[in-house]
Amino acid sequence: MKMISAIIKPFKLEEVKEALRTAGIQGMTVIETRGFGRQRGHTEVYRGAEYQVDFVPKVKVEVLCDDDQVSQVVEAVMTAARTGKIGDGKIFVLPVDQVYRIRTGEMGTDAI
């Protein structure tokens, strides 16, 4: 089992959600977050006054999947989230030791 954790541009969330649904993933966690890589923070200017923004708003989407689904899920997210411009984000694939469904106690693949 793997956790796919993707940091994406906020306005791409709908598209990524759709792409995941098409790839067969139904559940996900969505977190508002901020960050930067090579994309820099910037300065907003309003009538001569500057307002610094060091971190850029992003959205993190986390989903769980079986090992054999990973490349399909990554592909789906990558295509949906890409704009070709800097700041598109990153996808992390993390190993998962165990998963439990709280309501029933099921574990492993049954709990995904």
Next chain:
Amino acid sequence: MSGSASTREPAPEIQQLKAEREKLRLELASGAGGRTITQALSDAIDHAITGVWDRLKPSEPVALVAIGGYGRREQCPSSDVDLMVLHDGGDEVGRAAKALFYELWDAGLQVGHSIRTIKEALKAAREDFPAETSFLTSRLISGDREIYQSFADAAMRQSRRSPEAFIERVREATSERRTRSGDASAELEPNVKEGRGALRDLETIGWLATVCGPQALPVDAQTLERAADHLLRVRSALHFLTGRHADVLLMQLHSQVAELLGMPAGPAGADSGGPGQQYFAAEDVLIRSLYEECRSIAFALDHILDPRYKAAADNLPADLREGRWTPDAVTDFLAILAAGDEGWPAFRILDQSGALIRALPEWENIRCLPQRNVYHRHAVDVHCVETSIAMAGFFEPGEPEGGPPANGKAGKRRRFFKSEAPEEDRIPAGASRPGIDWEALCRTVAGDSERARDRLLLAALLHDIGKGTAEDHSVRGVRLARSALGRMGIPLIEKEDVAWLVRSHLLLTKTAVRRDVEDESLVVELAETVGSTERLRMLYLLSAADGLATGPSAWTGWTATLVSDLFTRIYHLLDRGELVNADASRVAHTREAELRSALGAFQPALVDTHLSLMPRMWFLTQDIHALIHQSKLMIEPPDPQELRLEAVPLDQPDHWEVTVVAQDKPGLFSKVSGAFALNGLNILSAQIFTRQDRVALEIFGVAGHGGKFERLQQDIIKALRGKISLDLRLAQKRSDYAGRVSRGKQDAPQVRIDNGSSDFYTVIEVHAPDRVGLLYALTRALTELELDIYLAKVATYAEDVVDVFYVRDLDGQKVTEPEHIREIERLILHRLDRD
């Protein structure tokens, strides 16, 4: 059920109690009132306790006293039984009392227990406010009447010694309780015991009457009693359903409670909203009725505790009180809104007395209307008022430099959701900010919008007035807002501004989160929709106020950063005006329409794509014939290797207009320019537009002999494929021309790199004396530095050339690093100097 002594049969009195409880549940479902239920339960508990005590009581004089809610006979099914064993010393009391408690606990009764002498009780009252107030409603269940009466009289005397001090204790406890337990008169999951306007508020009114004497109440006793009865019904239902001492009416319990209480579903009363009937499910009827009752209770208590209410009532203008909109009434009403938090008493008086509904029947749509979603905390009407308060707060002076004053008062501006204040508010100046300092930006924008303050307050108050039906509330809200403003006699222009704000109040926030704001076309479109910097400022403030008033998750630093970014981008476009002023918009739209009809032969989908992806500047700078001609050349995207070239002779001999269309690649413009130079064609003017699907349109005004354009086309293709070196060829050619270009007095070439004119591109402006291959040299330099040219304008004036390039780096961002900027300047100047 503790189960520790399960071998022992519960006493018959206890069994009777259980039976009684079950019976009462059925009675509740059949419509029995709250008082009936709670009193019957209380009596049954009395009976059970008395029965058990009779077997256990000692010979010493002892009084079994019911205190607090139990003393008032307001026992809900899972309420604690507040029991006090009052004695005068003696050895057996402790043992007997404990035996009583154990037996009651074993039977599953939550007995709050204390064993006290009168002196101990009075001491407890002095030290603990809840104890003090519980004694005010005490009752003898069984035992020595004299001991009980001495205690009751002494406790009353003690509290009455200083009514002012008592009120102070009440104020403090009430304020703390309401902060902790929320507002039962406005929240989706009200705490029917401890929340504002709920049972505890009602008890508090009773305490104040007992200790401080009868209070003048703005609500009659009948209304309060009805409210009490209803709340007790709801609380009893809650206890029966959860089997626990649960006081918060959680969302998932609404329909069960509504069903148990037999709440009817059905249409709302008089529909003053036109089409779109409001229909309430049973759970909404439950919540609305709760809100109504709790508001009456809270209103009554506020009147006693909060001196502002009397002042507000005294100062309330007669016109407003009667719901008449004279010009003075409008001014006074706006003053109430502008007062922010301080305006609540006056507003509540208007609401509670019915004056508000008389004056603005449209308000009926959202009064006591619950909101069932994750974001919104409060009923719609309360949310609207909160939005108006937040708006008023933007116009108040903020916190002084150096942070809040030492006395802890957070300055005049109210801090929303104190316990959830985002951490970025505590970041010291100069440190890295996770998000934009939106509070500062809002204050600045508000400062620029002083003249619009009244419109903003009205827009804030009315922005959600359209909620409650299936119709889009922004659309419905406009009708209702116009109607309301019409009643108030608001002049047409202001009325339309407010109506527009109601219609568009979600525009910025929604777009900022869902669309790519780095897309200039999107921002152009929004700028046209908004139309003016004044409206944009108002919209921004309304977005912030609405978000703040919605809940802590709605307007965070995260959202604020995105919305503020979009705000400044739109602002810059509107401020500069060239792309989106009224004329520009009109021209662009007219030309687009004409283009559409002229391109009728092509597939509509292709036409749509083409028109939506071309930059606004293209529509504005080309006349309609050029637009049509260029569109036909580029509407179907070229293949990767394809180069389309058309040359049209101009009036002047040896002058041509050459249009080139190709897929955009790094260095395309440069190579095309170079090929022109190679073919002896002097570029007098050039314009570059890049369609968003990376198709480049290049229009050149050239002069030269021959017009061998097939050769030109071949040269370009070869250069693009790397088959010829333009550098080499042009170097050779320049040496041929060296003596021939006239050199009069020449100004030094100048380069200006401008990041202030556009939010979307870095603008590079070059002034230089004309020479062969100049444009090639310049664009070559830009390509070398990995700059992508999106738009360009080249013009020749006598012997000088002015070139403007709109560029981004390969990452798609503006060029902001100082070293990169310096390098660009140096390289360009170097190339210009090569002669």
